[in-house]
């Protein structure tokens with residue numbers, strides 16, 4: 349099939365290349381000229397394991413192409429995937445849908461034959477209806493169909509998640525588009541992915557409800573970890589003990605920093621906003637948002653306590669600053685709260701992240717990027733393990749920085765407290 353993917357970000361690029369790899373002709377369009385120039389030279393603007401190889405392969409095979417020409421790309425395609433951003437509105441909590449509606453307007457002027465317009469971006473209930481209204485201003489309704497096909501991939505595991513999804517949700521109000529999309533996804537369905545056809549609005553809500561539920565699970569275990577710290581119980585025992593119950597499941601039950609990333613924070617806010625609009629109170633999710641906001645403050649306060657509230661001139665190392673491992677995505681990472689707060693109190697911060705320098709900290713006083721783990725640790729008073737990259741899972745701290753006994757605050761519970769303490773380090777972790 350001829351596919352056009354609008355927005356070559358984490359979702360668009362991964363979806364585009366995976367569809368191309370399944371044998372479709374894909375054109376990825378982005379309004380960011382720099383991004384398209386890089387991609388057209390075979391360079392990948394984001395860090396996602398395996399993505400570079402797959403893009404190069406399909407680009408060379410001419411199954412995948414890149415363009416900034418939206419109108420032409422739409423005209424040449426049968427199915428259009430909208431994968432643009434839906435960030436939180438500035439100063440509010442609802443989703444900013446301007447990128448979506450701008451794209452819908454562009455599509456409305458480029459329909460030359462029947463098109464299926466699929467929203468992969470995460471959008472609130474009724475957005476599909478709005479897109480349909482915009483496009484029908486310039487086109488007869490039998491010339492197009494608007495479908496919701498929310499994406500569930502996780503950054504860091506995106507390609508695997510796309511190719512082996514737990515489920516494919518297609519929200520369409522007509523049979524024809526459902527049949528065509530079922531056909532498009534057939535290679536994944538035949539490998540075991542569940543295919544669920546729902547109404548368009550139900551598909552939109554499934555995505556938000558799923559993310560809100562996962563965010564709730566993380567927040568729940570984080571609060572139980574707080575209780576464990578007060579009672580001397582090991583949170584790992586609780587996570588394992590709870591996770592063995594099949595009704596609960598073990599995933600998303602690992603205590604750590606506040607959840608972050610480009611999805612959970614904005615999607616939990618947006619779903620409560622939508623619910624309020626429909627006069628329905630999602631009080632559980634509202635509590636989750638509040639608890640998660642407090643979590644960064646709580647862990648920061650723990651850092652102050654560990655340093656006996658003497659922060660000025662203390663050298664603090666951050667191992668990992670992204671919101672999770674295997675991605676370069678900094679959106680809503682808890683390090684964005686912690687590092688500026690510590691800098692404000694006079695700390696000198698060095699960070700090492702496997703994805704390198706972060707522009708987010710470039711204007712913050714006394715924050716420096718280190719190129720190696722070793723360099724980031726030199727002279728440190730406190731080492732904070734912020735992200736669970738494999739690179740940090742077997743560091744021999746004693747050998748790496750001889751003679752220096754810094755304190756370690758392991759926010760991901762990577763290390764065994766006993767082993768680290770036996771090496772002579774003061775060691776703190778989460779909920780144990």
Ligand SMILES: NC(=O)c1ccc[n+]([C@@H]2O[C@H](COP(=O)([O-])OP(=O)(O)OC[C@H]3O[C@@H](n4cnc5c(N)ncnc54)[C@H](O)[C@@H]3O)[C@@H](O)[C@H]2O)c1
Nearest residue numbers: 355357358359378379380431432433434447469470499503
């Ligand atoms: N990142 C994730 O892990 C993830 C997972 C599932 C769903 N989602 C959802 O998918 C959507 C996209 O997320 P993302 O992380 O890929 O965003 P992103 O910011 O990485 O990418 C969006 C891209 O869209 C482009 N764009 C914006 N307006 C455009 C226009 N008019 N024409 C062409 N290109 C345009 C931007 O330049 C950007 O490159 C969001 O709604 C998000 O909630 C994200």
